[in-house]
Amino acid sequence: MTTPLRVGIVGVGTISAQYLASLPRLPGLRLTAVADLDGDRAAVVAAEQGVTALSVPGLLASSDVDVVLNLTVPAAHVPVGTAALEAGKHLYAEKPLGLSAAEAAPMLALAQERGLRVGSAPDTVLGTGIQTARRLLDDGTVGEPHAAAVSWSSSGHEAWHPAPFFYYQPGGGPLLDMGPYYLTALVTLLGPVERVVGTSRRSTRERVVGAGPRAGEPVPVATDTSTEAILEHRGGATSTVTMSFDRWATRRPLFEVYGTAGTLAVPDPNHFSGAVEVWTTTTREWRTAEVAAGYADAGRGYGLADLARAVATDRPHRTSGALAQHVLEIMDAVSRSSAEGAVVPLTTTVERPEPVPLGSTPDSW
Numbered sequence: 001m002t003t004p005l006r007v008g009i010v011g012v013g014t015i016s017a018q019y020l021a022s023l024p025r026l027p028g029l030r031l032t033a034v035a036d037l038d039g040d041r042a043a044v045v046a047a048e049q050g051v052t053a054l055s056v057p058g059l060l061a062s063s064d065v066d067v068v069l070n071l072t073v074p075a076a077h078v079p080v081g082t083a084a085l086e087a088g089k090h091l092y093a094e095k096p097l098g099l100s101a102a103e104a105a106p107m108l109a110l111a112q113e114r115g116l117r118v119g120s121a122p123d124t125v126l127g128t129g130i131q132t133a134r135r136l137l138d139d140g141t142v143g144e145p146h147a148a149a150v151s152w153s154s155s156g157h158e159a160w161h162p163a164p165f166f167y168y169q170p171g172g173g174p175l176l177d178m179g180p181y182y183l184t185a186l187v188t189l190l191g192p193v194e195r196v197v198g199t200s201r202r203s204t205r206e207r208v209v210g211a212g213p214r215a216g217e218p219v220p221v222a223t224d225t226s227t228e229a230i231l232e233h234r235g236g237a238t239s240t241v242t243m244s245f246d247r248w249a250t251r252r253p254l255f256e257v258y259g260t261a262g263t264l265a266v267p268d269p270n271h272f273s274g275a276v277e278v279w280t281t282t283t284r285e286w287r288t289a290e291v292a293a294g295y296a297d298a299g300r301g302y303g304l305a306d307l308a309r310a311v312a313t314d315r316p317h318r319t320s321g322a323l324a325q326h327v328l329e330i331m332d333a334v335s336r337s338s339a340e341g342a343v344v345p346l347t348t349t350v351e352r353p354e355p356v357p358l359g360s361t362p363d364s365w
């Protein structure tokens with residue numbers, strides 16, 4: 001058992017509750033401080049957690065923080081992350097890694113230069129759902145995978161989020177918001193992407209805050225609200241991707257992978273667990289697969305715990321900045337393809353992270 005990594009959270013809004021719920025059960029991590037532009041919000045969370053509320057510069061300068069957990073809105077991911085690295089802290093950030101791969105690249109270079117780690121959400125791919133799907137694919141259960149189809153849609157997050165404005169600003173939209181879950185899972189299952197083609201549109205539907213104290217306020221829209229894309233993976237498989245804030249109802253499957261000897265129905269990559277269903281040319285029926293890999297009962301924060309363990313053992317961490325940057329570049333390339341009407345090749349690549357064995361915890365692998 002090594003010394004826990006001391007965690008300072010910047011941005012204690014909606015998603016922070018999920019991290020705060022996981023942190024106490026992750027022995028490799030210890031929360032020491034929180035900060036938010038909204039100092040009152042930081043003070044409330046600090047009191048609940050029994051830690052110190054600091055200003056953002058105060059937290060970055062604190063000698064009681066080893067890693068900054070950046071849970072701010074997308075436009076602040078790179079500025080806050082860069083400042084954290086400049087202050088000598090490791091960084092773990094919510095998705096997307098930045099507003100664009102070009103914005104995030106200097107931050108990753110800085111981390112490399114300083115010998116610091118960068119990790120990024122989503123860490124749902126480390127749970128039993130996607131890891132079991134990966135094990136089945138790697139074992140050849142459905143033969144050689146040659147295609148995948150993913151489709152996420154809703155009528156828009158303004159229906160439930162108390163401050164949904166960032167979802168409709170650069171860094172938001174369905175592609176940058178939900179794409180990271182699906183694309184990180186696709187890269188985990190089928191490997192890196194080499195080129196993409198896509199098309200996006202912006203609906204004219206007016207968006208209005210649907211919940212919380214600001215309900216009824218209009219939400220300005222500065223992003224596309226529906227995207228379709230085709231990705232070509234290095235290994236030869238093709239993925240089709242739909243991400244939309246414009247659909248009231250759907251019956252399309254969320255996630256399927258097609259192989260030469262069967263099909264996998266993959267559970268929701270925005271969740272850590274969920275049943276994987278398998279149809280093979282041998283069984284000729286859908287069967288639910290046994291859970292075969294992944295961190296059990298995981299939650300948001302396990303990727304950071306994985307990073308903490310990697311720091312302690314001098315090994316690579318799984319939900320890495322490089323993986324998040326590749327995913328961000330895929331999303332940039334889809335938008336560029338839509339704007340230019342062209343097939344766009346990627347400049348980054350990444351190896352699939354190490355699989356997570358069943359029964360392991362971020363402290364035991």
Ligand SMILES: NC(=O)c1ccc[n+]([C@@H]2O[C@H](COP(=O)([O-])OP(=O)(O)OC[C@H]3O[C@@H](n4cnc5c(N)ncnc54)[C@H](O)[C@@H]3O)[C@@H](O)[C@H]2O)c1
Nearest residue numbers: 011012013014015036037038071072073074076094095163
């Ligand atoms: N809400 C969800 O269900 C959800 C789920 C998964 C991931 N995420 C991601 O988490 C991130 C945050 O989302 P959220 O829903 O918690 O947003 P939110 O608006 O509820 O909270 C963001 C918090 O960050 C603070 N903040 C913004 N800029 C800051 C800065 N420069 N310095 C310090 N504090 C700053 C805000 O004051 C706010 O308290 C986003 O990247 C989002 O994509 C959200």
